[in-house]
Amino acid sequence: MIADPFVQLRLLDLQAVDTALAQLAHRRRNLPELAVIADCDQRAAGVRSQLVDAETTLADLAADQRRMEADVDTVRSRARKDQQRMAASGVPAKEISSLEHEVASLARRQGTLEDELLELMETRETAESEVADLKGRLEAVAGERAIAATARDEVFEELDDAEKKRHADRDRLVGTLPSDLVALYDRVRESSGGVGAAMLRQRRCEGCRLELAGSELSEVRAAKPDQVLRCENCRRILVRSHESGL
Ligand SMILES: [Zn+2]
Structure with missing residues (x-):
């Protein structure tokens, strides 16, 4: 491929824009706030599940x-009925004795229920404060x-x-470059970790840091200025400048 040396140099400007975009x-992607948000979401899910429980x-x-309070009511009303029956006239002595027995038993039952109720209300308070x-x-x-x-x-x-500014810069630059050169650059960039064009500085490819030597160096030295070169090692477009040390 052939491209004017100045055009080739502009490829490095395009690379700078693409590097900035990357x-x-x-x-x-690596914003610390994203980790904080993910951590919050995870913690919230945990707390929400505890809250459901x-x-x-x-x-x-x-x-x-409610059930226990209903039980207490039942016991109380039963005892009241017994007492009313005991207070009525003409109740046989045998029944009175049986009623007295029942009333005493109901009183014990009520006492037990009320103790349990109290305990339950304390447990409920603890549960309420846990929910809160x-x-x-x-x-x-x-x-x-x-x-x-x-x-x-x-x-x-x-x-x-x-990003908007960089994309505008990119569009502007791409507009000044031959489309086949840009296509090559884009293809290389995609397969080479985001770097499609590298400067040749002091005989070293800045894409892979390898120094050119031997026949490769001879070929680069012999190449015409408008020839588009590729690094033999990393295949990136190799752009020559006055710093290339050739
Ligand atoms: Zn290279």
Whole structure:
């Protein structure tokens, strides 16, 4: 391929733009805020699952409490009925004795139920405070995430602007270069880790850092200025300049 030496040098400007674009993309991918956000999401998922468990426990306790309160009511109303029956006239002595026995037994049962109820209400308070604690933790994580997301969006905006400028630079440069040269450069760049064109400086390819010697050096020295050269080692387009040391 043939290209004017000045055109070949502009390929290095295009490479500089592409390298800058790659650095911007790298920065976008490796933003510390992205790790913070991922960490927040992971922690929030953990807390949310704990919260589901805690809320289930709390709902179960509330149901237990309602059932126990209903049991207490039943026992109380039964005892009240017994007492009313005992107070009525003409109740046989044998029945009175049996009722007295039942009332005493109901009182014991009520006492036990009330103790259990008290214990359950304490457990429920603990469960309630755990739910509140988990909700608080969830909010804190959400706040942390929001701060990171805002910071991320700000940097993304900066990166968007920088990329837009670089793309405009690229378009401008590409417009001044022969399309077959750009096509070759793009192809090499894609297969060579983002570097398609490298300067030959002091007989060294700046793409692979290898110094030209022997027949390769002779060939490069003998090549016409407008000949587009490739590094024999890394296959990148080798651009000569007054610093090439030939
Ligand atoms: Zn090379």
